[in-house]
Amino acid sequence: MKPLHTLLWLILLFVITFTLIVPPVCISLPFSKFYYLYNKQDDVTKKAELLNSERYKKSLAYFSSLHSESSKLFYLNMKKSGHLDLVVAIITVKRNDGTLGYLTQSVAKMDKLLKEDRNFERKFMFICNVDQNLYGHEEARNLEKFIPVEYRFENLSGIHQSSPHKVLYHLHKNFDTYQKETIDYMFCLEMAYSMNPDYVLLVEDDTLPLPMALDVLTTKLRWLTLFRSEPMKNYAFIKLYYPPKWQGFGNEMRRILEVIAIGMVGGGCFFIFAIRKKIFTQYLYFVLGAIYFIIFALLLDRQNVLELRRLASQLYSLNISPGCCTPAMFYPKWIIPSLLNYLANDNNKHHTDIAIYNFITSNNLTAYQIEPNLFAHIGMYTSVHQNSRKDPQEFIFSM
Known part of the structure; x- marks a missing residue:
């Protein structure tokens, strides 16, 4: 030619x-x-709300198919068996609009994933209810028959008595929203740590795991621990979600x-x-x-190009973690006591994610972020700023 x-x-x-x-x-x-x-943005918002409603209905159907006693015993028997490989804590607080069903969706997806997983042999999951009204968070109460629930504002014989931070956990008057957010985060992280697992996965209640999440995570853990004398101590945490709007x-x-x-x-x-x-x-x-x-x-744009990496777990990338966001954080157990002490002494000057980032930078630690995300964020309406709405295109996805 x-x-x-x-x-x-x-x-x-x-x-x-x-x-x-x-x-x-x-x-x-x-x-x-x-x-x-x-x-149009309004049309995208309606579509995101419809997708959320469909996911919520599927989650309710999932729980209706479970035998509640057997479901809960799955975790309680794991806990009794001794050493745990992984503890998953889903931190939650009541939202004004209870019809969104964020917690129900998150717990349903995580429960299904954990029960089918073969990477972490002994695992435990619990809902960490940090709402000040013990009986006001109806969605968490409805799930308690399927999944163990721990309460921050309840007299517990566990970490409350032995924890150096128990005074913080008993505070009922947190006038600063972000102050309470950090203390809630500390409580749930320490509650998970008190069960002595190798790893803790701390997830916010409007975050869903994707089907390959634990397979990819295990692949990256193998890579991080290859030829290392102290494999768990060469990173502080792995971030499993970062806002797509900043991934372009x-x-x-x-x-x-x-x-x-x-x-x-x-x-x-x-x-x-x-x-x-x-x-x-x-x-x-x-x-x-x-x-x-x-x-x-x-x-x-890069968000859609990244989707090609989902073809195989080996194609996902490990990058140095940015400062923002805590919807899904994976911690090795060795870092948790130091992080808790830092957050307790931070005087709540920063949002939780920035305080965690300051912790790793001040201690010259390495933390990672996996791309593309292993979790999806469904919280278009946040629990911190009531009635505020995020960009709806972040919530147009299929599971």
Whole structure:
């Protein structure tokens, strides 16, 4: 084929791709550059609410299919068996709108995942109710017959008596919302730690595990512990969720390099078709291939490109953890006492996630974040700022 004909075919490919193929694909993909051009925010909100309602109904159906006594005994017998590999704590507080069913969804997904999991042999899960009204959190009460529940504002004989932080835990008047949030977090983390597991997974009640979550986590743990004399002590925690709105392409050097790498892959793919052609044609294919892939990736945006990593657990990446957010945090047991002491002495000057980040930076510790996320966030309406709504495109996903 002559160079002119080659160039015309490549131009045609670009035109067809970016006028007929990409726009229809991007219309249904949150975070793509076309998403809000074709979807009104109010319509996206209604869709997110509908998806939440459907998940809630499925979660109720899941629990109706369980034998409540057997379900609870699964965890109680694990606890009695001695040493635990993993303790999962789901921290929860009553929300004004009880019809959202966030806790029910979170517990249903986590319960199903743990009972099917073969990576952590001995595991325990409990709901950590930090609502000041013991009987006011009806959703947690309804789940108590299926899953063990611990209460912050109840006289317990466990960590309350032996904990150096018991005075904090008994405080009923937390005038600062973020102060209570940090103390609640401490309580649930220490309650889980008191059961002496190897690991603690602390999850907020509006966070759902994805099906491959524990498989991927186990794969990354094996990598982190490879050839290490003290395998659990080479990281402080692993963050399993980070807001997708901040996972897009940006000006950070690492993400710029990712765009360049995508271009190199695209150039290589196009170059294959020009191996036997002249040098000029080979360069032309390579450059246009790089441009083609980069434009495609930028229009999809990084959040959707990351989804390709879900093809296999080995493709997920471990990155240095950013400061924000605590919906799903995985801790090795060795770090928990030091973290609790730091949070207790932080004088509640910072939000919980920033206080945790300050802890690892001040102690020169390493923490990681897994990409893409192993958990999905469903809390479009937050429990901290009542009636405030987050960007609804974050909550358009299927499980």
